[in-house]
Amino acid sequence: MQRYKAILQYDGTNFSGFQLQAPQLRTIQGVIEKGLQKMSKGPRIIVYGASRTDAGVHALGQVIHFDYPTYLAPEKMRLALNSLMPLDVEIKEVQAVSNDFHARYAAHEKTYWYRVDRGKFVNPFKRFYTTHYPYPIDFSRIEIALKDVLGTHDFSSFAASGNQVKNPVRTITQAQANLDNQNQELSFYFTGDGFLYNQVRIMVAVLLEIGSKKRDLHDFLRLYQVKDRTQARWTAPASGLYLMKVHYLKKAAKSD
């Protein structure tokens, strides 16, 4: 038995998210487990992902691990697995790791990217890969508000309702925005030790409203206090969200 860690990218458009659900739903976990079973011709091989990305959410650097019955050279595993993947999933890297590595529990931080199309009309080539927000924004307001996102906060107001978490406190170590006028795109980057369900998409919706002067500049500070999901209102669409990178400490494979 050999444990493998793999880094993958996928176009989430035609998936019902990462996590295996009802068998008729197409999921990332499902297509990878199917591929592994085809290779091993044995019982089910469970795939564990660092992040359970939602339907329509993309990944440039999702991380998974799984236990394969025999040892295969990592590059061989990558070739074999890629040949069994549909065209919207690509295995970018494979490593043989020690048995105590866990894609999810060993993850130290994650980075998400959110792309906003600022064109007047929907760009046909970006319709599945960005969110269209053509309304006026004052970018400097977004930059100021992002400073309120940095640090350790109770994000209860930013967790999708219906999802009870024991601890809604998370630490955000990167909260940046970049305005690319040439491509009419606004990008957000968030790195943190964890994110509540839909947290990034709810934060982006609040940030865009602050930029459009529909909210106070420092509304994040109020939202941390009220701990009320309904006050954050909108959730930005899945199409603009990308899991960019999962960070592990150098000794992550040995820790948990």
Place this chain on the structure above:
Amino acid sequence: MQRYKAILQYDGTNFSGFQLQAPQLRTIQGVIEKGLQKMSKGPRIIVYGASRTDAGVHALGQVIHFDYPTYLAPEKMRLALNSLMPLDVEIKEVQAVSNDFHARYAAHEKTYWYRVDRGKFVNPFKRFYTTHYPYPIDFSRIEIALKDVLGTHDFSSFAASGNQVKNPVRTITQAQANLDNQNQELSFYFTGDGFLYNQVRIMVAVLLEIGSKKRDLHDFLRLYQVKDRTQARWTAPASGLYLMKVHYLKKAAKSD
């Protein structure tokens, strides 16, 4: 009655090409004519395109013209028409033009772009927008072969079989390639006074084979002589092809 010229971009993936066909097939011409009829509430308004792009072929600068029963300010026409377009078609510019302008017959030249993904595996985000060709190529061979493409030639060997054209002679004024190693992409750019059916895609297939040393460096010169479509063999897929620009002479609206 007012004639309008419009520039549009579209993602060709989910279209059966530009030209109206059987009513159950989704075409660019079809969705625009439907939109115009919804606006005018009158009889069918025929849409003429500069190029009849095929199923799966994209456009960044397709040009159309049509006659609208009343005068609308061009920007108003653009807004109204865009609001009736599906998300994979965007009207980028609208101009009111004189009645003798014809999108197709007044076109002086056209520029096509062809995108080749050079990654080892299919990139999930490029699968509908490039052609995957991971095999080794010698880029300098492609650059030399492109010089044989420039100029006036009989392109009979490069016309899809079954399509008889009276005059297979065309003049190519730009034939360039660009290798972007960072993005693992190879791009071709062709400008000419006209292209036979599938000509660009057949030329790209021949160029890739020359780059991979499966053909003689100057095989274009032989193909011009033999005038035999079967000798050019492959047609590169539609997904990599973009109609980039249609060129009109400054007085084009008055000519033809």
